[in-house]
Amino acid sequence: MTPTSPMxxxxxxxxxxxxxxxxxxxxxxxxxxxxxxxxxAGRSALSRERIVDAAIRLIDTEGVAALTMRRLxxxxxxxxxSLYRYVNGREDLLEAVVDALVDSIRIPAPGQxxxxxxWQAFLQWLAHDVRRLALEHPAAFxxxxxxxxxxxxxxxxxxxxxxxxxxxxxxxxxxFRDEQAVAAYRTFTSFLLGHLLLESAMQGAxxxxxxxxxxxxxxxxxxxxxxLDLTDFPALTRLRGQLTEDHTEEEFEAALEHLLVxxxxxxxx
Amino acid sequence: MTPTSPMxxxxxxxxxxxxxxxxxxxxxxxxxxxxxxxxxAGRSALSRERIVDAAIRLIDTEGVAALTMRRLxxxxxxxxxSLYRYVNGREDLLEAVVDALVDSIRIPAPGQxxxxxxWQAFLQWLAHDVRRLALEHPAAFxxxxxxxxxxxxxxxxxxxxxxxxxxxxxxxxxxFRDEQAVAAYRTFTSFLLGHLLLESAMQGAxxxxxxxxxxxxxxxxxxxxxxLDLTDFPALTRLRGQLTEDHTEEEFEAALEHLLVxxxxxxxx
DNA sequence: ACCTGAACACCGTTCAAGT
DNA sequence: ACCTGAACACCGTTCAAGT
Numbered sequence: 372m373t374p375t376s377p378m379x380x381x382x383x384x385x386x387x388x389x390x391x392x393x394x395x396x397x398x399x400x401x402x403x404x405x406x407x408x409x410x411x412a413g414r415s416a417l418s419r420e421r422i423v424d425a426a427i428r429l430i431d432t433e434g435v436a437a438l439t440m441r442r443l444x445x446x447x448x449x450x451x452x453s454l455y456r457y458v459n460g461r462e463d464l465l466e467a468v469v470d471a472l473v474d475s476i477r478i479p480a481p482g483q484x485x486x487x488x489x490w491q492a493f494l495q496w497l498a499h500d501v502r503r504l505a506l507e508h509p510a511a512f513x514x515x516x517x518x519x520x521x522x523x524x525x526x527x528x529x530x531x532x533x534x535x536x537x538x539x540x541x542x543x544x545x546x547f548r549d550e551q552a553v554a555a556y557r558t559f560t561s562f563l564l565g566h567l568l569l570e571s572a573m574q575g576a577x578x579x580x581x582x583x584x585x586x587x588x589x590x591x592x593x594x595x596x597x598x599l600d601l602t603d604f605p606a607l608t609r610l611r612g613q614l615t616e617d618h619t620e621e622e623f624e625a626a627l628e629h630l631l632v633x634x635x636x637x638x639x640x
Numbered sequence: 641m642t643p644t645s646p647m648x649x650x651x652x653x654x655x656x657x658x659x660x661x662x663x664x665x666x667x668x669x670x671x672x673x674x675x676x677x678x679x680x681a682g683r684s685a686l687s688r689e690r691i692v693d694a695a696i697r698l699i700d701t702e703g704v705a706a707l708t709m710r711r712l713x714x715x716x717x718x719x720x721x722s723l724y725r726y727v728n729g730r731e732d733l734l735e736a737v738v739d740a741l742v743d744s745i746r747i748p749a750p751g752q753x754x755x756x757x758x759w760q761a762f763l764q765w766l767a768h769d770v771r772r773l774a775l776e777h778p779a780a781f782x783x784x785x786x787x788x789x790x791x792x793x794x795x796x797x798x799x800x801x802x803x804x805x806x807x808x809x810x811x812x813x814x815x816f817r818d819e820q821a822v823a824a825y826r827t828f829t830s831f832l833l834g835h836l837l838l839e840s841a842m843q844g845a846x847x848x849x850x851x852x853x854x855x856x857x858x859x860x861x862x863x864x865x866x867x868l869d870l871t872d873f874p875a876l877t878r879l880r881g882q883l884t885e886d887h888t889e890e891e892f893e894a895a896l897e898h899l900l901v902x903x904x905x906x907x908x909x
Numbered sequence: 910a911c912c913t914g915a916a917c918a919c920c921g922t923t924c925a926a927g928t
Numbered sequence: 929a930c931c932t933g934a935a936c937a938c939c940g941t942t943c944a945a946g947t
Contacts, residue, residue: 416930417930440920440921440922450931450933451920451921451922452924452931453931455922461921513785513786516785516786517786517837523884524880524884532876535876539875539879540874549878549879550882553879553882553883557891560838562834563834564833564837565829565835568796568833569795569796569829572788604801605805605809606809607801607808610822613822614825615792618826622826626827626830686912708938708940709939709941710940718912718913720939725910730939730941
């Protein structure tokens with residue numbers, strides 16, 4: 372069971388920008404849009420896609436707290452109020468950011484992956500692609516993880532109709548029955564969520580809070596060096612070195628391997 | 641391997657209020673505090689503990705977004721600025737909330753649990769107590785899950801020195817070697833995080849966003865009924881019923897059982 | 910010692926007005 | 929059709945001032 376690397380040989384989109392459209396682009400929209408007036412001056416025209424892209428960039432570089440309508444407008448050389456033409460307020464913008472990120476998950480089409488190893492390779496590929504997403508956007512991943520999805524059965528981090536559909540069909544095409552595919556969806560999402568949220572929390576630690584200059588000895592406020600005072604905690608003092616080591620990647624691989632074994636057992640019965 | 645129910649027979653604290661002290665109450669603080677002046681009028685005096693309690697209550701009932709310094713002050717019959725005597729700003733308050741909640745996790749002392757079943761019973765007990773915490777405070781659990789901890793090795797949701805120390809010592813007392821206990825800490829936290837975050841996200845779905853009245857047919861904005869338009873998604877349409885069923889509890893039990901089996905295997909080698 | 914009024918900078922959002 | 933100025937309500941936070 373070799374882990375398949377998530378490298379799409381026929382990837383057409385540029386890797387930096389994100390495939391960001393409206394949440395559900397109904398096919399009836401944009402029926403006849405023949406003459407688009409050109410942007411007037413040097414900078415290009417606004418669009419929902421450009422806004423979402425800039426929002427993702429802002430989150431990646433400065434954290435979710437820095438994503439304010441006014442600062443996002445400034446990043447796009449525009450006043451904040453202009454954004455409301457394309458976005459239904461900040462909540463809707465965050466939703467669009469999550470959708471765009473989740474939509475960047477690529478799922479191997481049937482035939483695109485070597486048929487050897489079957490569903491194991493399929494899940495390995497998908498798991499590593501979601502992990503790539505989490506590590507590329509550690510500051511945004513908590514949004515994917517915690518914003519409540521549109522339907523209760525759209526479980527993070529696989530919270531798009533397209534992805535879940537492809538997941539279920541992918542497993543069916545590789546021998547799962549319907550109920551087995553649904554059960555696998557549940558265990559797979561829980562596994563991804565736990566591991567990737569921990570990993571992205573470790574990665575993007577320095578973003579969320581502003582720098583806090585400590586004031587001089589105000590004694591009735593608790594001191595902030597929680598990670599230093601390990602008296603009364605002998606096990607922690609003894610194991611601090613081991614605990615600090617980063618084994619997230621091996622953890623991920625080992626847990627994924629165990630998940631596949633577990634699914635294999637449940638397939639047989 | 642029977643799941644032990646987390647019911648502490650000798651629970652002294654009232655179940656509603658939370659054991660909320662400062663982040664790390666250094667023993668040198670509060671050395672001699674002999675004469676505390678009584679609160680002047682009908683309502684009781686402010687304190688960090690009362691503030692944190694009220695904050696948790698506000699989050700539980702109205703969501704994290706509703707926790708503002710001004711509203712919290714109003715809930716305590718006080719102006720917002722008074723809170724800054726006890727709390728180092730909103731970030732510090734949120735940190736205190738997380739600490740108080742995590743500190744409500746009770747860990748069976750050696751001897752308190754029946755020695756039969758050993759470490760499996762210990763982990764079962766602990767897992768169910770953390771699950772209780774997540775289900776009692778679904779709106780606050782994302783904070784526990786995503787706020788980056790004080791030390792990188794304090795992994796959510798077990799992010800307090802006391803809890804991690806007790807975890808490691810509890811396993812050692814039941815036959816784990818140091819490195820095995822550390823490995824178990826890693827897999828156990830990932831497991832808890834994934835399952836409980838999903839479960840609490842399902843539970844507290846209606847809190848985060850304000851009610852959004854939909855405006856009439858503005859055609860160039862995406863429509864919001866994402867959970868309804870399932871054309872082009874045959875698997876989802878077919879399996880929608882199964883997907884909607886809530887099996888979170890069985891999932892949790894099954895995954896926990898598998899985790900114990902997995903740890904058992906790694907113990908032997 | 911503890912709380913507050915006033916003030917500041919920043920925020921989301923609306924709407925009439927500009928081009 | 930698209931962007932903006934002005935305005936409103938709300939926010940976190942500071943600090944001198946009250947009791």
